[in-house]
Each structure stands twice: as C-alpha cells, then as structure tokens.
Amino acid sequence: MTATNFLSDKDIVIIAYGEVKNELRSGKTATELTADVMVQLLAKTGLTNRDVDGFALLLPLSETGFPWYSNVVVENLGIQARWLQITDIGGCAILGNIARAAAALKCGMIEFAFCIHADAPSRPSVAEYFNYRSEFQEPAGYQGPLIAFGLMTDAYDQKYGLKPEALGRLAVAQRNGAVANENALEKLRKPITVDDYLNSRLVSEPMRLLDCVMRCDGANGVVVTTLERAKAMGVKKMVRLASYSEITNYDPTNSTPDAFETGFQVVGPDALNKAGMTPRDVDMFHPYDDFLIAMLLKLEQIGFCKRGEGSDYLMSTDFSPTGNLPLNTGGGQISAGQPGLAGGGLNVIEAVRQLMGEAGSRQVPNAKNALVTGIGVVPYFRNWGSSVAMVMEV
Amino acid sequence: MAEANKRPVPVPSHTSKPFWEAGKRGKFLLQYDSVAKKYQFFPRPVSIYSGSDKLEWREASGRGTLVARTNVQVPHRGFEKLVPFVLAAVNLEEGVRVVARLIGVSYDQAKHGMKVRICWEELSDGSRMFAFEPDM
Numbered sequence: 001m002t003a004t005n006f007l008s009d010k011d012i013v014i015i016a017y018g019e020v021k022n023e024l025r026s027g028k029t030a031t032e033l034t035a036d037v038m039v040q041l042l043a044k045t046g047l048t049n050r051d052v053d054g055f056a057l058l059l060p061l062s063e064t065g066f067p068w069y070s071n072v073v074v075e076n077l078g079i080q081a082r083w084l085q086i087t088d089i090g091g092c093a094i095l096g097n098i099a100r101a102a103a104a105l106k107c108g109m110i111e112f113a114f115c116i117h118a119d120a121p122s123r124p125s126v127a128e129y130f131n132y133r134s135e136f137q138e139p140a141g142y143q144g145p146l147i148a149f150g151l152m153t154d155a156y157d158q159k160y161g162l163k164p165e166a167l168g169r170l171a172v173a174q175r176n177g178a179v180a181n182e183n184a185l186e187k188l189r190k191p192i193t194v195d196d197y198l199n200s201r202l203v204s205e206p207m208r209l210l211d212c213v214m215r216c217d218g219a220n221g222v223v224v225t226t227l228e229r230a231k232a233m234g235v236k237k238m239v240r241l242a243s244y245s246e247i248t249n250y251d252p253t254n255s256t257p258d259a260f261e262t263g264f265q266v267v268g269p270d271a272l273n274k275a276g277m278t279p280r281d282v283d284m285f286h287p288y289d290d291f292l293i294a295m296l297l298k299l300e301q302i303g304f305c306k307r308g309e310g311s312d313y314l315m316s317t318d319f320s321p322t323g324n325l326p327l328n329t330g331g332g333q334i335s336a337g338q339p340g341l342a343g344g345g346l347n348v349i350e351a352v353r354q355l356m357g358e359a360g361s362r363q364v365p366n367a368k369n370a371l372v373t374g375i376g377v378v379p380y381f382r383n384w385g386s387s388v389a390m391v392m393e394v
Numbered sequence: 395m396a397e398a399n400k401r402p403v404p405v406p407s408h409t410s411k412p413f414w415e416a417g418k419r420g421k422f423l424l425q426y427d428s429v430a431k432k433y434q435f436f437p438r439p440v441s442i443y444s445g446s447d448k449l450e451w452r453e454a455s456g457r458g459t460l461v462a463r464t465n466v467q468v469p470h471r472g473f474e475k476l477v478p479f480v481l482a483a484v485n486l487e488e489g490v491r492v493v494a495r496l497i498g499v500s501y502d503q504a505k506h507g508m509k510v511r512i513c514w515e516e517l518s519d520g521s522r523m524f525a526f527e528p529d530m
Contacts, residue, residue, distance in 0.1 A: 132436045135410060138402040139523045140494045142481060143470040150464030151483050151493070158462070158506045205465035205478075205501060253443050255434060255490045259462060259483070380436055381483050381493045 005243050005274035010393070011227040012102040013238040016044040017352045018116075019220040019345070022185040022337035025122040026217035030060040030342075031076050033118035033219035038077055041114060041223050045233075049078045054110035056085040056101055058093035060119035061340045065126035083110045089248060089386040090376025091288050091344035093117065094220075096388060098348070099244040101224040111229060118219030119340025132380045146212070148378045149291040150204030152259040156293065157206060159258065160308035164208075166315050167292040168197035170327075171210050171334065173319040174289070178331025180362040181350075185216050185337030210334075211292045218339025220349045237356045242369070242391040243274035248376075250383060260297050263387030264373070268302030271371070271389035279304045283367040284354060285325055286347040288375045289332040294384075298373060302389070326364045329354060344374050355394045369393045401472035403517045410437040412451050417522050422456045422512045424488055425449040435490040456512035457529055458486040465501035480504050482526055495525040 018040030020026075020033060028036075034057065042048060055074055063069045070086040083104045087093040094117050101113030129138070137144070156162055175192045178184040192210070200210040230238050250263035272278060279302060287295045296310040304325070305313035319327040330336055330350035333343045351370040353359050370392045377385030406414040416423045424433040428450060430443035440447050462483040469477045482496040482504060496504055497513065511529040514522040 131407075134402070135404045135407065136436045137493070138470060139404045139517070140481065140525075141401075141466060141470050141473045141476065141479065142493055143466070143468070146468060147464060147466065147481055147493075150466075151462040151481070154464055155462035155483070201467075202465065203468045205467065207464070255432070255442075256461075256485045257491075381491050 006106065007102060007241045007243055008274070010240045010242055012105055012224060012241045013227050013230050014098070014222045014224055014241070014352055014392070015230050015233075015235045015238050016041050016223040017221070017349050018044070019183050019349045020218055021183045022216045022218040022339055024185065024187065024216050026120060028120060028217065029123065030063050030118040030120050030219070031073050033120060033217065034073055034116045035077060037116045037118065037219045037221040038114065041116075041221055045223055047112065052079045052112055052114050053081065054083040054101060054104055054113035055079055055081045056087065056097035056113055056115040058097070058117050058341050059086055059088045060342065061125065061127050062120040062123045063126070064128070083113070090341060091290065092246070092374035092376035092386040092388040093341065094345040094348050095244070095372060095374045095390050096246060098222065098224055098241070099246065099390065102241055102244070105224065105226050111225065113224040114221060115224060116219065116221030117342040117345045119342040120217040121215050121340040122217050136380065144378050145290060146204045146207070148381065148384075149211075149293060150207045151381065152383070153206050153293045155259040156297070159260075161311070163311035163315065164198055165194055166311035167211065167296065168194035170292050170295060170314055170319065171197045174328050174332045174335040176320065177329045177362060178335035180360070181330040181336055184331045184335065185214065188214065188331070188335050188337060207291065213290055213333045213338035213343065216337035216339055218337065219342055220345035222348070222352060239352050239355045240393045242393045243271045244388070244390045245270040245274065246386070246388045248386040249379070250387065257382045259381065259383060262297060262301060262383040264298050264301035264389070267387050267389045268298065271391055272302070275391035277369070277391065282325070282369065282371045284329070284351065284364055284370040285327045286351040286370055286372045287328065288344055288347055288373050289328060289334050290338065290343070290375060292334065294375055295327070302371070321359070321362045321364045326367070329359060329362045329364060344376070348372055351392055355392060399472045399474060400518055403519050403521050404523060409439050413437050414521070416451070416453070417514060417524065420514060422454045422524060423451045424454045424490060426452045433488040433490050435486075435492055455487045458484040458492070458510055460496070460504060460506055460508045460510055461485050461491075462506070463496065463501065463504045482510065484510055484526055492524075496527070497525050498527050
C-alpha cells in the first residue's frame with residue numbers, strides 16, 4: 001500500500017460533467033456518443049476542442065476489435081492530444097482515468113483532461129475473450145459476471161447468511177433514484193417493491209433478475225484540471241479530488257480465497273484514511289453496482305458495518321437522498337441501466353452532480369463529500385479483478 | 395432450420411497443452427512449484443508464488459470439496475439445451491480452486507462441503523472438458 005496521498009494538496013478539480021441519456025438502442029457508435037458528451041463539456045466550460053490537450057477514454061465492448069480506437073476518437077473530435085490514455089480495467093476505468101489525469105496534470109504534462117467514456121453494446125458484439133476465459137470458463141458454461149456473482153452470493157450466504165429482503169430494500173432505494181433521474185433508461189423508470197424484487201425470476205440461483213443490470217447504450221464524462229487554472233477561468237462550481245486508491249489482482253497467491261474477499265478491504269480504508277476520514281464522515285456513498293451483492297460486500301469491507309452484518313445494515317439504513325447514507329441517488333446501473341463498460345461512470349457523474357448541487361428533486365442536502373467506487377473484470381473464481389475508491393469534496 | 399449453437403471447446407495454449415493431452419487419458423494435471431511447494435490452477439506461464447518458470451506437471455487426486463454453487467438458468471452460447479445446470483466451485487485436495495459443471499445432482503442436492511471428484515465430458519470435436527460428480 002502506498003503511504004502518500006498524491007491528491008493531498010486538493011489542487012486537482014473536476015469543473016464539468018456530461019452524460020447522455022441511457023437508451024436500449026441508440027443507433028450510435030461509441031465514437032458518436034463520445035462526441036455528444038464532448039459537446040456538453042465544451043458548452044459547460046466555454047472551452048473549444050482546440051483547448052483540449054489531454055484525453056482519456058476506455059476501450060468499449062463495442063469497439064474492442066479496433067486496436068487504434070483512441071486515435072480514431074480524437075481524430076473524429078478534432079483534438080490534438082499531448083496525453084492520450086486508454087484504460088481497460090473495466091468498471092474502474094472512469095475513476096482510474098480521473099486519477100491518471102490528475103497525475104498528468106500534476107506533472108504539468110497537460111492543462112485539461114477530458115475523460116469521456118462511451119459504449120454501445122446494442123451493436124453486434126466484437127468482443128473476444130482469451131486465456132482462461134476461452135479455455136477454462138466458456139467450455140464449462142461459466143458465463144462471466146452472472147456466474148461469478150451467483151457463486152459469490154452463494155458463498156457469502158453460506159458463511160454469513162444473506163437476507164434477500166435486505167437486498168430488496170437496496171433495489172427499491174436505487175429504483176426510486178432512477179424514477180427521479182431523467183437520464184435513466186426509460187424502461188426502468190417505474191417504482192418497484194421489495195416483493196417485486198423477491199418475486200423476480202432466478203437467473204443464476206441464488207441470484208434474481210433484479211439483482212442484475214440491464215445493458216444499454218450511453219456515455220458520460222468529466223473535465224479535470226488544476227485548481228489554479230479553474231480559478232483563472234473563473235469557474236464557479238468545482239469538485240476537488242481528495243484521495244484515490246486502486247488495486248488489481250488482490251491477494252494473487254491465495255489459490256482458494258473466499259469469493260467475497262475483495263480488494264475493497266484495502267482500497268476502501270486506504271482512500272478514507274488518505275482523506276482523513278472514517279466511514280462515519282462519508283456524506284454520500286456512490287458505489288459501482290453491477291449486482292446488488294457487490295454493494296453489500298463493499299459496505300462491509302470499507303467498514304460501514306461489521307463483516308457478515310451487511311444484511312442487517314441494509315435493513316436499518318435509509319439510503320434515500322435525505323437518509324443517513326444517501327447511496328446511488330440516480331438509480332445506479334442496476335436501475336438506470338448499464339451502458340456497457342461506460343456503466344462505471346453513472347455513479348461518478350451522480351456524485352459530481354450532487355456535489356455541484358444540481359441533482360434537482362433528488363438533491364442530497366448539505367453534502368460536502370462523496371465516496372465513489374469502481375469494480376472491474378471477472379477473474380477465474382475469485383472476488384473481482386480491480387477495485388478503486390475515490391473521495392471527492394466541495 | 396438453423397443449426398444449434400455448439401458448445402465451446404477448449405483450445406490449448408503452449409502453456410496448457412500438457413493439461414489437455416493428459417485430460418484425453420482421464421488425468422487431471424496441476425502445475426507444481428517445487429520451491430514454493432504449492433500447486434496452481436489454471437495453468438500459467440510462470441509460478442504465481444515465485445515468478446519462476448520452473449514448473450512441474452503433477453497428477454492431482456481429482457478429489458475436492460464443494461465451496462459454492464450456482465444454478466445456471468441463463469445459458470452461455472452452446473449450453474441452451476443443458477439449462478438448468480449446476481456450476482460448482484471446488485477446492486481440490488491440492489489447495490487450488492476449480493470451477494466446473496457438477497453432474498448427476500440437482501442444485502438443491504448440491505450441498506456445501508460435499509465431496510466431489512473430477513470426471514470428463516466428451517465434446518463435439520473429440521476433446522474433453524472436466525466436470526465434477528459426487529464422490530461416493
């Protein structure tokens with residue numbers, strides 16, 4: 001674990017966010033969706049594409065077959081990049097890019113980083129998996145996330161006992177957020193009850209349909225720069241980066257780990273410590289949510305509750321915008337839709353939107369900080385591949 | 395009528411070729427790091443314990459204990475006719491985790507802690523894929 005916090009000066013800031021509405025079939029490519037977000041970001045900042053010198057993106061599922069995707073994107077956008085970053089740590093790529101952008105800014109390599117993440121999985125899949133995925137998982141019928149999280153849920157239930165109605169409460173809280181979120185997938189903007197959750201069909205038993213995300217097309221992005229430059233521009237609203245922690249391939253020499261032991265027991269406390277915080281100090285929690293169980297595991301491993309007490313914590317905590325721990329107030333991916341690999345941006349954008357006070361009817365009163373997380377990649381039966389956590393402040 | 399999707403078959407790599415060759419003879423091999431005195435699975439080009447490329451192939455007992463299971467109701471391509479089926483995560487006696495189909499028992503019969511052993515399924519191209527069955 002690194003001891004220093006490279007963000008301790010709090011002099012790297014997000015000055016704008018952009019997001020397109022999630023759609024089942026947008027008819028657009030990831031490059032076109034990226035352009036939609038860039039146009040929003042330019043309008044908000046008053047910058048032109050000629051001002052953009054740093055650009056970060058992720059490798060979308062819908063473009064994985066294209067080895068020079070990042071070059072083609074900047075060529076389409078008229079951007080001359082002096083720093084071009086493509087990140088492939090799955091749902092961690094967005095926070096990963098913001099952190100990498102912060103490093104490039106602090107080194108003086110660039111003046112602005114546009115971090116834009118788009119995916120259009122409604123297009124024909126070009127993704128191809130190699131190594132253990134094609135050799136040891138696919139021939140066994142081990143389909144990736146659905147199986148991995150089914151096994152993880154079962155292993156957790158066996159060790160600690162899992163209350164399905166507790167996950168149901170979380171599903172309902174997030175769905176209320178999606179109903180209030182105009183950018184959420186329209187199909188999902190209908191309230192649900194705990195019974196709806198409990199009665200949804202089993203897909204990878206013990207997991208239910210409403211434990212999972214629905215794939216869609218979408219895109220999101222932020223502009224990151226230095227505090228000094230933001231002040232010089234006269235920027236009124238900005239969000240400061242306070243700390244960041246990242247880990248990939250946690251505990252690699254343990255060949256029989258419990259599936260639910262994740263990198264969050266490292267990066268959660270690490271990010272909070274570096275920001276001088278404990279879980280009690282967190283005003284809002286915006287966790288990456290591909291499956292409901294992932295949020296329960298993170299709440300335990302970051303330290304919001306004790307290990308094994310996640311179900312009880314979910315039962316006794318109010319996750320609404322006015323509750324004791326506002327959580328994924330825009331619905332998260334589970335209720336707003338998962339725009340492919342860009343899905344990890346939904347919670348990031350919602351945190352920034354809240355901290356800028358622009359969340360409308362779902363605004364969290366007096367939120368001064370947010371803990372935001374990412375999860376990436378399904379490994380060969382062990383937790384998940386990448387875990388990241390960031391503290392943002394105003 | 396469209397042909398049914400074929401179940402995916404394993405394509406050996408340079409590293410894993412001995413594993414699949416032995417599988418044809420019903421043997422389940424593991425890589426062994428004789429310095430760290432530990433086994434690893436899946437096959438890798440180096441030891442995850444020491445980084446060394448001095449790895450031996452050793453035949454495993456094929457016996458293990460079920461630590462997690464899921465009932466697969468949404469099939470991967472090529473598994474449409476097999477659903478629902480049970481996928482089990484098993485700790486082998488050699489201290490490695492293997493995930494494979496559990497054959498011969500239903501999801502409700504697949505209990506944590508149950509003893510299982512490796513068996514082999516014949517695939518369309520003549521290759522074989524490992525699975526688990528109850529170890530009576």
